[in-house]
Amino acid sequence: MSLRSCLARLEKQGELVRVRREVDRRFELAAVAKKLDGGPAVLFENVRGFSMPVLVGTEGTKDRVAGNLGVKRHELIDHFARAIGSPVPWTRVSDGPVKAKVIRPPFDIGTLLPVPHHYEKEPAPFITGGMVAARDPDSGVLNASYQRMQLKSGTRCGMYIQFRHLMQIHQKNVAKGRPTEVAVICGMDTAVRLASATWGANIPLDLDEFAIAGGLRGEPIEMVRCETVDVDVPADAEVVIEGVILPDVLEPEGPMAEFTGVYGSTEPKHVFEARCITMREDAIYHDILPFGNEHLLMLGLPYEGVLYRYVKAVIPGLHDVHITPGGCGKFLAALSMTKRHDGDAKNAILCAFGAIRDIKIVMVVDTDIDISNPKELQFALATRVQGDRDIVMIPGTKGNELDPIQDVYDYITKIGIDATKPLARAERFELAKIPGYDELDLKDYLG
Template sequence: MRVSDLVSNLPDIQIYNPPYGEFTIARVLRETEGRSTPVFREVKPGYVGVGNIIDTRLKLYRYLGVSRDEEAYQKLLAAVESPASVERISTWRDLYRTVDSLYELPMVRYYEKEARPYVTSGVVVGLGLDGVYNASIHRFSPVGGKKAVVRLVPRHLYHIYKTSVARGREVPIAVAWGVHPLVLLAAATSPPYGVFELGVAARLLGGLKVMELDNGAVAPFLSSVVIEGFLTSEQAEEGPFVDIVGVYDRVRLQPVVRVERIYVLREEAYVHYLLPAGSEHMLLMGFEREAKIWRAVKSVAPMVRKVRLTKGGFGWLVAVISLDKSVEGDAKNALLAAFAAHPSLKIAIAVDSDVDPDNPVEVEWAVATRLRADRGLFVIPYVRGSTLDPVALNEEGLTHKVGIDATRPLDVDPVLFERARIPE
């Protein structure tokens, strides 16, 4: 399915027309997130921009065909654990035209101190020496008409890159920009090495075709833009760029992509603008981790009601878990399980089921009225957390983690914790 077909079925579209200022698109994305889906006509001739296509759970659940958290978690985890095969096709080029330079693509800057325009929702498909394919989302910015720099973090594509460069081999890649939201969701997952994330997308979508490129990489069929190239041993400065925590990531040397060909759909190509540190970024990046937390916590505390990676924690560093505990210790076990399920987690808070984790005021109220710091607060020192944490002790994310049991003590009269309500 083309992104254009998908967007036409959304009920909350808001149309914008040129001219666009340098940061107009970023401002509109921020102003409309959670409320509407902005469509930017003629961002360049032949291109339409769209954003906030997966910025709410309601939209995500619509794409997944589910109505509740638990259904969504189960469907995603099942797809990760049992991916489907992709269908490879070689007859696709008539649907595309080629362009000569990355600078012809409608990339934008999102924040004032960013060095260059970026593709922020590009799915990078890399092929390893062992024949393993990996699909993951990486920021991508041009440093020339046929050269770009891509940010790699120490995960599977990084492993493919390091092992390939050590053997004197460049990594064949495809960068797909403008894909189905469930392809993005699948590319944001972290299955074991060797599990192809586009197979996860195939399971979620009920099938997925991929286009075979000349360099051996593949890309989802009908991606709006496909960049074919190679990850090289050359490096260039990448950044500054705003990452999910809303601050500028530091400038570092990162791999350079040598671009061979740039394919663009002949029909209007819909490209996806994903606002860094926006709601869409948080939901895509954190949802699978939230599902893993839910499963892990449920195994040690069966009466789990809701799990949330919070917006204040950028959908990544802070989790709130609501549950009904049957014995003292259930909440602390749940917190420990959450840390194990999502190693980047920095703060985990347990609350009773009468507290809504989506409401930060209620969570703060629970901490204020139900936490006994002498037995409900614990610190896990010197463990690896997130490299995105600005106060981590080193570049590997070494940190101290905090667990907060803000559930009511079972050895105290429950009447003391009953929330006052005004009758209808």
């Protein structure tokens, strides 16, 4: 499903609202998007000073993500895990809608694109929804990831690159004395957006994220060659900014409001220099509101697929996994499982920590607990945990660079919580049920 067909579906389902009143991209647009956070997707049709509309919230709820992928909500994790395990390679085509307009320097990115300025202490607008595509110089495999980009002037942006696959690619190029050619994709469907956020222990550098997107779509992604860099991009993208990450050039970047809801610091970061912009004739700028529901889901959902595959391979009794929004879409994982031995839950905890470095807290519960329901998780924590035997702490570990507690202490302590019933006394924890409750339809009584 392309972004355009996704928008048509959302509008038909009443999940898209159009804001026709003029809005300023400086704070006002973000404020309206924040007020609607968790509700419908929003298309801002009249951004002051621009003819290009801005879209926010297409992946704002799990139900919406599932609908965009053509599956049921409860099928999301299995669907994602299958896409990782059986990726569908992309195909190259000669042309596509993203080639309708080709703009070459001189130009100013901030004048051409209505990039929102989200939060008050940010020094400039940030591109938050841009998927950065680069080619590994050794294998030739494409990589896609999210990297925030601070607008500077003209064709120049600051780029915060975390120590993951793109950094590995850039370091290889720097060692060869050359810049890293990249393409920043702004505006795509759910499959490509989620695949670009995939990372973890079973996502190696040579696994092409566009092939994972093909697995999510159920068909190959059609890709076109860029104009000025050795990178392929989806032919149906809205906007693509081609350019290079300069070698051995660092400039002050930040602060930005992170996925943790707090500001980071100003530090020397990499510099991106644009060479060309291609776009659709009637392009839409696709934005992500930092620390919004969509942002946290876009972080957590890809992790769930990775986590499920990794833990399930070791713990066959694993039933479900959930990366909680309250844990910033990264830090808190809830697992439900059927135990065969009382030590199984602790083994699952260790597996989860090994699957994804960013996870700080793992809570394991029985299958009678709905891990997507905070009340039920709190109930399990309050009634099934014996503090001196069920809590595991691993101090002195490396956490996410953008985690404020990691920034303060330069390490984190990972915490595992076994909130499962002890097998020898499981009957003592049986949940009370009312016969006929599940089959009862209130309309028969209140109509």
